[in-house]
Amino acid sequence: MCESNVYLKQGDHEELVMENVAAITPAENGVYVLRGLLGDMKEIKGTLADINLMAHRIVFTDAS
Amino acid sequence: MCESNVYLKQGDHEELVMENVAAITPAENGVYVLRGLLGDMKEIKGTLADINLMAHRIVFTDAS
Numbered sequence: 001m002c003e004s005n006v007y008l009k010q011g012d013h014e015e016l017v018m019e020n021v022a023a024i025t026p027a028e029n030g031v032y033v034l035r036g037l038l039g040d041m042k043e044i045k046g047t048l049a050d051i052n053l054m055a056h057r058i059v060f061t062d063a064s
Numbered sequence: 065m066c067e068s069n070v071y072l073k074q075g076d077h078e079e080l081v082m083e084n085v086a087a088i089t090p091a092e093n094g095v096y097v098l099r100g101l102l103g104d105m106k107e108i109k110g111t112l113a114d115i116n117l118m119a120h121r122i123v124f125t126d127a128s
Contacts (some may be wrong), residue, residue, distance in 0.1 A: 003117055003118075004117060017082070021100075022117050022118050023114070023116045024113055024114075024115040025115075026111075037118070039109075047090075050087070050088075050090075050104055052066055052087045052099070053085070053086050054086050054087070056066070
């Protein structure tokens with residue numbers, strides 16, 4: 001399927017925040033709401049750095 | 065495949081900017097570089113509004 005994994009990059013360190021994300025919606029103050037297919041949900045705060053749909057990778061950098 | 069179509073929304077009007085986008089990379093000043101599988105490329109200026117990977121839809125709103 002076409003979900004992507006979402007990562008948060010801080011310096012050289014990259015952390016997997018959520019697997020199989022189906023939708024991403026910006027909220028307030030640099031927060032994004034990540035939604036999975038089954039309604040699972042997480043928030044991430046950062047700046048969008050890269051979307052690679054073929055690699056199923058979406059990377060945010062830590063905004064702090 | 066898992067490419068998405070990218071749209072630019074201005075008020076109630078939504079325009080298809082590029083079909084089958086495989087990767088999106090933020091550039092300077094609210095500009096994003098859209099890349100297709102075959103190396104085709106376009107730039108869009110706006111604010112990310114929604115990513116829906118199941119519907120293969122990524123929507124930006126016009127920043128002007």
